[in-house]
Amino acid sequence: MVVAGPSKTGKHVFIRSELLVLTAEQDMLEVDGTIDGARQAQRFVKTTPVVGTIRAVLIDGRGGFTDPAQDACLKICEETPESSAVVIVVEDEGALRPALLSRLDLVRWHSISDVEMRHDTQLDDFVLLVARGRPGLCGALSSRLEEMKSLYSAACDVVAGKPDLSSVPRLILEWSKLDDDTKDAVLAVCVTAIRSGFGIRASMMSQFVQIVTSVPSANAEIYWWRSCVT
Amino acid sequence: MNTLILVNGDDDFLKERIALDEVAMSLAPEVRHFIFPRERDQYLEFIDIIPLSVAQRVVVVWDASDVPVIGDDGTTIIVSASGKTLNSDKAKRVVNVRKPKPYDDGAEYIKWILQEGERLNIDLTRVASALFLNCGTDLRKICSEIGKLRVLSGPEGVADPSMARRVMCFSAELSPKHVVDAICDGHPAKAIAFYDKLQERGCETGWIIAYMQRHVLQHIRSRLLLATGLSAEQVAASLGLHPTFFRSAIMPRLGLWDISSLRESFVILCDLDLMHKRGIDVSHWGLEPEIIRLSEEAKHNDARCGS
Numbered sequence: 269m270v271v272a273g274p275s276k277t278g279k280h281v282f283i284r285s286e287l288l289v290l291t292a293e294q295d296m297l298e299v300d301g302t303i304d305g306a307r308q309a310q311r312f313v314k315t316t317p318v319v320g321t322i323r324a325v326l327i328d329g330r331g332g333f334t335d336p337a338q339d340a341c342l343k344i345c346e347e348t349p350e351s352s353a354v355v356i357v358v359e360d361e362g363a364l365r366p367a368l369l370s371r372l373d374l375v376r377w378h379s380i381s382d383v384e385m386r387h388d389t390q391l392d393d394f395v396l397l398v399a400r401g402r403p404g405l406c407g408a409l410s411s412r413l414e415e416m417k418s419l420y421s422a423a424c425d426v427v428a429g430k431p432d433l434s435s436v437p438r439l440i441l442e443w444s445k446l447d448d449d450t451k452d453a454v455l456a457v458c459v460t461a462i463r464s465g466f467g468i469r470a471s472m473m474s475q476f477v478q479i480v481t482s483v484p485s486a487n488a489e490i491y492w493w494r495s496c497v498t
Numbered sequence: 499m500n501t502l503i504l505v506n507g508d509d510d511f512l513k514e515r516i517a518l519d520e521v522a523m524s525l526a527p528e529v530r531h532f533i534f535p536r537e538r539d540q541y542l543e544f545i546d547i548i549p550l551s552v553a554q555r556v557v558v559v560w561d562a563s564d565v566p567v568i569g570d571d572g573t574t575i576i577v578s579a580s581g582k583t584l585n586s587d588k589a590k591r592v593v594n595v596r597k598p599k600p601y602d603d604g605a606e607y608i609k610w611i612l613q614e615g616e617r618l619n620i621d622l623t624r625v626a627s628a629l630f631l632n633c634g635t636d637l638r639k640i641c642s643e644i645g646k647l648r649v650l651s652g653p654e655g656v657a658d659p660s661m662a663r664r665v666m667c668f669s670a671e672l673s674p675k676h677v678v679d680a681i682c683d684g685h686p687a688k689a690i691a692f693y694d695k696l697q698e699r700g701c702e703t704g705w706i707i708a709y710m711q712r713h714v715l716q717h718i719r720s721r722l723l724l725a726t727g728l729s730a731e732q733v734a735a736s737l738g739l740h741p742t743f744f745r746s747a748i749m750p751r752l753g754l755w756d757i758s759s760l761r762e763s764f765v766i767l768c769d770l771d772l773m774h775k776r777g778i779d780v781s782h783w784g785l786e787p788e789i790i791r792l793s794e795e796a797k798h799n800d801a802r803c804g805s
Contacts, residue, residue: 434736497718498761
């Protein structure tokens, strides 16, 4: 099975918990989308369950799924023993090769509505606006709510062509020290600001998002200024 | 009565040289090897001993914080001051040395190098700038290079650049700041020379790009903030700089580039930075033209403002 859907919507957490209901922890293997992970999965599915009745493999392809790893997974899917279950989690099923995709059941995962988001907890309107049905962002957004709001306001000013030239939002200054969840939340805030405007300024801000996502060593402060002053 | 000579100054090399010159004036070359530098405590012990075989003796006291006790056995005492200026009525001579100042493109250093050439009877006119560029503000290193040139220049006593290039060792403390300063001064050749030197020493291209990015960004922000009507103090506070530094180091250079040129440069530097981080070598085809462009523009605008 392949589960595909937007990030921070709980695919991985849900599948993992469901697999643990089906089988024991000793009979479950979680690997990433690299060739090493795929080879490990290949060896694992060939073995007999220790506690339960099935062996489950959860392949996390959210951080990328390399071609050699997909080839190895294709081999697993072609020769899966009856006592094994393989689940691949990706953000976009288009990243999978057609040969592999045709051998898997596709489950599309969607973001949830604001009503569903509010179901369990009382969330700030700003968090709902930025999270857009992705519950995985709520924690990081709520924990630094004021800073996220001030970042949103600064990003909206940049997109509107009225940047504050005297300072940089604190979350951008601290970018290299932020954990992955907070970084995702910061990027979501910037994307929300981009949606509030259009034109060259919005495009400069989207370049900022793209650069800090794709070049980890880039200095976020410098590229923030780039979207402000050029 | 003993002879007291005081040497004050802010450069150890110059003080050392003056002290050794004084020794040379007082003692014949045959006995000079008996002298050795003394600390103040050693001096006090030494001065109590009556000289046995020599008529004249010299003691050099290094890094003295005060004037030592003077005896009357005819010893010449040369005192090199540590930090504060020493003075005494009993001193026969007080020599004050002063380290040249590095600003104004090292003009004082170049003058000092030329004087040093005159002292040693060697013409350093054509290599003085290169000497300063290569050795920086370390007078000991400059003197060591002059020593090499003196040997090579032969009976003509003229040091030429090709000879200097062969023997000179690059030892100046360099940082990307020197490249940026040369750009601001409108010296493309000097900026590129510094840049090449940094590259030769294995300096990270990313470091140089980052330094230039900061510099260009500082100028763009200063211009834009001043245009909004903020005072120099407020702009300095926004940039996180001391107002005095902003007034003396940033403001005089604000007119060197057009704002659109600075913006263009910032975009180029950001692109070069990304390419460098992605593993593409941008040092020659990317960064060099940008250094030349910025320095040429600074030179042009500086000349226009001057005229």
